[in-house]
Amino acid sequence: MKKTSKELFFAVSITLISLLLLITSFTYPAESSQFPRFLCGLMLLFSVLILVKGLRSKTGTKEKSNTEVSSGSIMVKLKAPVLVFSLTIAYLAGIMYIGYFVSSTIFLIGTMSIFGRQGLFTKTIATAGFLLVVYALFVSFLGLRLPEGLLF
């Protein structure tokens, strides 16, 4: 995907979202939606201006060579965010079903193993230290009730 195409994709997306939000703002009573309508209108205006700027720069750089990013490197670039979000979502599910401490242990050691090549000792020490701090600070000191699952 070229850099200008990426910019255009962004501009088109935010324009559509702003338009959708502007339409939605008219479904609320006028008295309490004047400010939201104003903001959505502004959002749409800036989105359109970004789109126009993007279109202009695309025309301007048509002749010039552009930074082309291969689909392979896009996949490499997407690997970290996809992994971070999917692992954290799985962690949330784990918190709900098997409890906070068990799922945190699995999440931390698992994520450290996926993202690096550290030894088991480092991972265990980091995980144990983290859980100890959470227990001391949030459970003992603040009296926070952490979710308990099937185990504890």
Add this chain to the structure above:
Amino acid sequence: MENIFSGITQGLFSLADPMILLLIFAGTVFGVVIGALPGLTSTMGVALLVPVTFGMSPEMGLALLGAIYCSSTYSGAISAILINIPGTPANCCTLLDGYPMTQKGESGRAIALATSASAFGGFVSIFALLFLAPPLAEFALKFGAQEYFLLALFGVSVIASLSERNMLKGLWAGVVGLFLSIIGMHPLTGDVRFTGGMAELYSGLPIVIALIGLYSIPEVISSISGSDDSPKQVNTVGDGVFSQMMELFKYKLLSLRATIVGIVVGIVPGAGSSIASFVAYDDAKRSSKTPEVFGTGSPEGIIASEASNNAVVGGSLVPALTLGIPGNAVSAVLLGGLMVHGLKPGPTLFIENSAIVYSFIMSLFVSNLAFIPVGLFIARYGVKLIETPASVLGPLVLGLAVIGSYAINMSIVEIGLMLVIGLIGYLMKEFDVPREPMVLGLVLGTMAEGELARAFSLVHGSLPMLIKNMFTSPLSLIIIALTALSLWQGVRKQFLAKK
């Protein structure tokens, strides 16, 4: 003036509580570690610990957050000097001379100078906060609903200078921040808007969750994506550090000038520590007898950069506490921390909650002293922390973000909200959209909508009447002029940058 001195006495009394002193120490250790670790910013450090303060008294919570702010702004210099990577953006200029000094085997001297200059800058700036903020707050009592609305607009106008690289995207991000802040019930009518039926959003999007998501998730992703996961080798600090700290007194005038630059830049909303650091560094180079040494290991360069960026702390809190306008992103997060404790930043803060405010200000003095031994200790013995690979640090930060979001209302849904905001933050970073304007919008949006609604109800909903009032009140006119000036300066800066 009498009120200030009685406030100082109150603040000093609160410091007699050993728990507050312990929290300042804990906040300092946390802040020094966060600041020294590249990729973790002061904003993120303060945002991550706001949920921890929920169960504390406001005095305790604010002392903890203030200590993180002061110490993390300083400790970014440690990694800048030792491994040529600034711990926070505020320390960018420090590495220009700090790392060359390390290469010459003078890392101890460089860290000692950075420590004493930071403490000096921070200390003087808290004095400025102490004596400038109350009169400004007293003046701000003359403000009515329309002035507050205009003040919020003035705060938003700062976006122009916050988004130098791409003003259009910055303005868009600011409006998105304002929009996110109005999700939930209308301040006067109580109508629920844009919640998607989620009861958790009826009282609005929790600002702390938004801040955790915006600042932690994108940083974790970018640190994990980095190809180099190998531990970095660093030199440690040697003996005689305390005598080297005294070298600062050879550069008294330079330290004072850099501190003043930091305070002034801090007071101007939107101009952060990194800007102060660059301005002071440039000023020091121009006024130095040996400008050619700058960039090759000049002590003056380190002093100018560090004294100014720590002086921003006190400066940025002047408009934050008195007007409710954050001077930079960290003070915006700190304002969120104040709000969490039920305090309303603004002129009445110094009247209704003077004990809490003065206790906070006095705790900042202690914080500026506390980071000296902590920073030097970490620079000497705890420097291995800087070597922590991203693959270990990233998951720990994610874990902290999850527990921090859950702790706010003990709700799993709010962790989900944090992830959604994290995704927005990641996309913003990917598409080169600045995040600071969004934070500004989030902080000022509630005030803008509430005050606009009140100003409207005072003129029975008549827009022409409201506009007429705005252009006939001298105070409103001053704020409108300042807003126009701020916008013009932002546009001019961008125009000059393009040239």
